[in-house]
Amino acid sequence: xxxKKLWTLLAVSALVGTLAxxxxxxxxxxxxxxxxxxxxxxxxxxxxxxxxxxxxxPAGAYDFGSWNIEYNIFQQLMTVPANGSDxxxxxxxxxxxxxxxxxxxxxxxxxxxxxxxxxxSDVLFSFKRNIEIADPNGASVLLGSISNGDADNxxxxxxxxxxxxxxxxxxxxxQPDQTFMQVITSASNSIVDEETFPADDKLADDDTENxxxxxxxxxxxxxxxxxxVFEANETYQGTKTPQAPQVFIQYFTDPAPLKTAVxxxxxxxAWRTLSPTDLNDIESNGKAxxxxxxxSEFRYxxxxxxxxxxxxxxxxxxxxxxxxxxxxSDNAYDGTVTPSYSIVPPxxxxxxDSFQEKYGDPSVDKAKxxxxxxxxxxxxxxxxGYPPEHYGPNTVDEANELADQLNSSGLFEATTEDAAWEExxxxxxxxxxxxxxxxxxxxxxxxxxxxxxxxxDGGFFANNYSNEEVNSLLDKEIGETDEAxxxxxxxxxxxxxxxxxxxxxxxxxxxxxxxxxSMEGVEDTLDPTYIFRFWLIxxx
Numbered sequence: 001x002x003x004k005k006l007w008t009l010l011a012v013s014a015l016v017g018t019l020a021x022x023x024x025x026x027x028x029x030x031x032x033x034x035x036x037x038x039x040x041x042x043x044x045x046x047x048x049x050x051x052x053x054x055x056x057x058p059a060g061a062y063d064f065g066s067w068n069i070e071y072n073i074f075q076q077l078m079t080v081p082a083n084g085s086d087x088x089x090x091x092x093x094x095x096x097x098x099x100x101x102x103x104x105x106x107x108x109x110x111x112x113x114x115x116x117x118x119x120x121s122d123v124l125f126s127f128k129r130n131i132e133i134a135d136p137n138g139a140s141v142l143l144g145s146i147s148n149g150d151a152d153n154x155x156x157x158x159x160x161x162x163x164x165x166x167x168x169x170x171x172x173x174x175q176p177d178q179t180f181m182q183v184i185t186s187a188s189n190s191i192v193d194e195e196t197f198p199a200d201d202k203l204a205d206d207d208t209e210n211x212x213x214x215x216x217x218x219x220x221x222x223x224x225x226x227x228x229v230f231e232a233n234e235t236y237q238g239t240k241t242p243q244a245p246q247v248f249i250q251y252f253t254d255p256a257p258l259k260t261a262v263x264x265x266x267x268x269x270a271w272r273t274l275s276p277t278d279l280n281d282i283e284s285n286g287k288a289x290x291x292x293x294x295x296s297e298f299r300y301x302x303x304x305x306x307x308x309x310x311x312x313x314x315x316x317x318x319x320x321x322x323x324x325x326x327x328x329s330d331n332a333y334d335g336t337v338t339p340s341y342s343i344v345p346p347x348x349x350x351x352x353d354s355f356q357e358k359y360g361d362p363s364v365d366k367a368k369x370x371x372x373x374x375x376x377x378x379x380x381x382x383x384x385g386y387p388p389e390h391y392g393p394n395t396v397d398e399a400n401e402l403a404d405q406l407n408s409s410g411l412f413e414a415t416t417e418d419a420a421w422e423e424x425x426x427x428x429x430x431x432x433x434x435x436x437x438x439x440x441x442x443x444x445x446x447x448x449x450x451x452x453x454x455x456x457d458g459g460f461f462a463n464n465y466s467n468e469e470v471n472s473l474l475d476k477e478i479g480e481t482d483e484a485x486x487x488x489x490x491x492x493x494x495x496x497x498x499x500x501x502x503x504x505x506x507x508x509x510x511x512x513x514x515x516x517x518s519m520e521g522v523e524d525t526l527d528p529t530y531i532f533r534f535w536l537i538x539x540x
Contacts, residue, residue, distance in 0.1 A: 040232040043539040044246040045519065047532070048258050048267035052251070054137050056211055056222060057202040058190040059130045062139040064272065064441065064530055067187035068249070069228060072534045073113075074190030074213035075238065077104050077123070077169070078181060082536060083294070083527045085347075085445050087181050090238060091118070091191055091214065092169065094184070099176035099479055106167040112193045113218040113233045120163035125194035128156045135202060139188035142443060145173040145180050176479025178486070182444035187531075216240040216535045217247065225251050230534065243521070243538035255392075262514050263287040268539060269522060270514040271532060275393055276336040279512060288514050293526020296345050297509035298440040298450065299337070299391070301384075301402070302428070303502055305464035309382050309434040314374030316501035318367040319382075319412075319435070321359045324405055329507055332397035336512075340505035343454060343497050347528065348447040349483070350490025354498035355505060364409045371411060379413045382406065385433030390421040395437065398506070429462040437506075441530055447490045448478055455493070455502060465502035 051065030058070050079090035087094075094104040110118040131147045134140045134154040140147070146160035162170040173180060183189065196210035197203050203210055208219050216236050221229035228249040232242040250267055252258040259278045262270035263285070274282075283290045303310040310316070325339030341353035359366070371378060386399040399416045406412035419427060428436045438461060442449045452474050453459060457466045473493050480486035497503070511526040518540045525533040 040242040040245040042243040042245070043518075044244050044248070045268040045537065045539040046248045046250055046266075048250045048252055048261050048270045049272050050252050050255055050258055051272045053205070053224065053228075055135070055202055056205040056219065057197070058126070058138075058188050058192060059133045059140070060135040060138045060202040061188060062137060068532050069219065069222075070187035070190050070213075071215070071531050072217045072230060072247075073211070073215045073219050073233075074187070074192065075215050076186065076190055077184045080182075080185050080445060080529050080531070082524050082531075082533060085528075087185050090185075092123075094181060096181070099178070099481055100173040102171040102173070102180065104169040104171070106169065107237060108167060110214060110237060111235045112212045112214045113235050114193070114196070114212050115235060116193050116195055116212070117166075118191065118193070118214050119166040120169045121166070122194050123169045123191055124161050124163050125197075125199070126191045127161060127189065129192075129197070129199050130188065131156050133200065133202065139186065139443065142183050142186060142188065145175060145177045145183075146171060149174075176481075178480065179444065179446045179448050179478060182446045182449075186443055216242045225253070227251065240533070240535040242535045244534070247534045247537075262516070265516055268516055268519050269537075271512075273392060274512075274514060276334040277394075279336065279514070280334055282514055288516050291513050291515060291523050291526060293511040293513075293523060294347070294528055295509050295511035295526075295530070296347075296442050296445070296528035297511075298340065298345055299398075299437065299506045299509070300340070300343070300440070301435050301437050301504045301506060302459075302461050302463050303435055303465070303504075304428065304431050304433060305502070306431040307434045309380065310431075310463075312374070312376065313500070314370050314376050315380055315382075316504075317359075318370045318376075318380075319406065320355060320498075320501050320504050321367040321370060322362055322364065322405060322409055322411070323402065323504060323506070324362040325506060327405065328398055328401050332394050332401045333507070337507040337509045340508045342494050343503065343505055344447045344450045344490065344494055345508050345528075348445070348450070348490075350447050350487035350494075352491050352494055354491075354494040358495075358498040362405075364411065367409065367411055378411045380411065381413045382415075382434050383432075384414055384416045385424070385428060385436035386416065386418050387421045387424040387437075388418045390424070391437070391439050399437065435504075442528065445528060448474070451490070451493055452478070455497060459502075463502060465500070467496065467500060470496055 053065040054063050055061045055066055056069050075091040077092040078087035078094050081088055092104040092106045094102050131140050131143055131154055148155045148157045193212040196212045211219050217230040218233045220231045230247040232245050255274050258270050261267045279290050282288055303316050305311045329337050341356035344351040386395050403414040403416050406414040455470050458464050473489055477486050477489040513522050515522045521537040524536045
């Protein structure tokens, strides 16, 4: 991700002040849908964030900055309600006819924000263009169950989507897939207007006139890296009732001015991302409220099996035995994160703390026994890698804390190296480090989203790990309809990961926002989906 020029706080404050003035002007218009406020009668408010936007077009986005816009201006066929886990109807009511067939009935009379009718043809168009565009920054990879599997010429599989009438969509999956109902809740699978979106390319982000959705808000202005302006959608017919006639997103390139802006009232809410030190400072000075919700953020260390150190199982197990996660939480993150002992976070079906069960508390003696039994000579030289900017300023603290733990044992000689994120993603695959840190937020709320992308044939990070038993179990659990049997299969996979150690879980994080005292409903949207639901939030 390219870093944009850092604004001065003066420029930020001036622009935010302009946005606030616009919001107040809108507030005076009253509560009538005739005034373009979609019936919302509350006050406008401003969200500040350091998240960058890759693309407003759902076909080109696979990141929270983009999804934050898309969840609010588009609809998905199904949605995960706040603090829920099971998909519920949004634009449609979808049900499994069998493990490979899903039928969706669209809301009668659904319309886009420009007044166009929304029909099954738009649904087919949206999924088809996502797969065919196959943008490298997009999430068409999530649609493998309805795609043709041709990497060179990706397309919708023959007969994958049937539209027998304007309000019916039938998905015919190419394999039993119990996660597909979750997949269609993703912002990347939003339904767009086939009359305004090009079929073979992304729509320009600033083309707000054609960026047409059917969600509770519509995007009226967008300037990359600066601001996004939303207005309540007067044609919206769903259950996500907007509270505010207008919402603004103000983009910051650095957490420091974001912290200053929320403390000084230039923005009403700060969400993603302030450092643990910033959050603790805000709590102590009382200038704003720190609101913590359940989260599913996952931070972990990946072994590269192409290096001599990384491919040695005894070394991998000894480091897993040595890692003191509580010390990482306390010393690197001021106690704001929770130690993780499994590849699957707490709260997901089949989750178990397999690393805790296998290794117990951190122990130098046990780590030495593992290395001695395998005939590994000590100290073992090991290179740790991390990206200094991508996951925030505390990443270097975690890398140094882990290195200190390993070095203090006398069993290892650990060194740390860093690289900018764009380069880091490449050189980790090329074997630049033995062990390197990555982070993950879920695409959808299912344990498989923490399994298949990580441990099937090297995972998305290409660490060269492969296990036929793992691949077989992954195929089995994704199509398993018996809940108890699936939970057992997911548990088996976690146990294998703790034995093979292709990666080491480090910690899980909460979903955190900072808000001033005039804001209500913020806590209602802070859940493991990381969907920031504008429609739940109001300003007194």
